Amino acid sequence: MAGILDGLKSLGLGNLENSDLFAEDEPKKESAVERPVAKKAVNKVKESDLIFDKEFKCPVCDKKFTAKIMKSGRVRLVSTDDDLRPKYDGIDSQKYDIILCEHCGYAALGKSFPTVLSSQVKLIKDNICSSVKLTKYVDPIYTYEQAAERYKLALACALVKKAKSSEKALICLKSAWLFRGQLEEMEAAGEDKKKLDSIRARENEYLENAYKGFLVAREKENTPIAGMDSVTLDYLLARLAYRFGDNDCAIKLIGGILVTTCSERIKDRARELKDTIMAEKKNK
Ligand SMILES: [Zn+2]
Known part of the structure; x- marks a missing residue:
């Protein structure tokens, strides 16, 4: 730190x-x-x-x-x-x-x-x-x-x-x-x-x-957190979780995003990240 x-x-x-x-x-x-x-x-x-x-x-x-x-x-x-x-x-x-x-x-x-x-x-x-x-x-x-x-x-x-x-x-x-x-x-x-x-x-x-x-x-x-609504924050956290090797956390956060009502743009990004993680898992 x-x-x-x-x-x-x-x-x-x-x-x-x-x-x-x-x-x-x-x-x-x-x-x-x-x-x-x-x-x-x-x-x-x-x-x-x-x-x-x-x-x-x-x-x-x-x-x-x-x-x-x-x-x-x-x-x-x-x-x-x-x-x-x-x-x-x-x-x-x-x-x-x-x-x-x-x-x-x-x-x-x-x-x-x-x-x-x-x-x-x-x-x-x-x-x-x-x-x-x-x-x-x-x-x-x-x-x-x-x-x-x-x-x-x-x-x-x-x-x-x-x-x-x-x-x-x-x-x-x-x-x-x-x-x-x-x-x-x-x-x-x-x-x-x-x-x-x-x-x-x-x-x-x-x-x-x-x-x-x-x-x-x-x-x-409470949301908004740093100007982000909960879905945006969860997406950001999922991205960061993936970057730092915490794929289980990323998948959990993405799961939450995909079942909420939010913009398709952020859902698309979340789906894309999920696909990347799944593809990497398969190739291991
Ligand atoms: Zn001053």
Whole structure:
């Protein structure tokens, strides 16, 4: 478990490196912002044209700052991976999903950023703001390294504010998707195998933590969980179960999906996964 929190030391938060991410849970409920929706195609889009600087007020230190946000009305959804990761033309949306206060180091996913209780503000101030060392960004876009740093801080904040398992699991899932995006970019650039393997290992590690966290959330929390209805969550869990060799769990979850009333799209994906598992079983 320490693995995914490795590297916090360079941000001044080394004391959090050995924390158990899903050890404690304190559910909190608040409102949220809608997720981006895909729109019309544009020819050869530039990442910098698909983002803008948005002003936020930090709920922890009360100061104003800007963060780069994806223009949800300008992007075109190209495809969705098996584990529901969206892929847009010209931009990796994961890079722009974390809001980070450049003054105090408080970071969270856009949806949860404004919703901190006063008790959580204190925890963040005591455990993050007092020791965090932030990097200054000057690039017109967020690089993968910068985005990974933002996710790491968001995970550290979620940990110290005792966020729900679903919030921590979603940060892990999106971190894994971020590494996958980086991997795709590195593969296209012809990076050497060693570097690719290390990023692939990071993706896997975060994905496994997302799997564990969402399993806990499914037991303890009410839907929607991390913005997902129960069928979508079960499908995601089935995918992750399959990825981590827990085929019995995957089959059980798929069975549940196939007998509920839900979209045919998700049922088709579930059937496809079931066929894959069955075919593999046969070939053994
Ligand atoms: Zn702040």
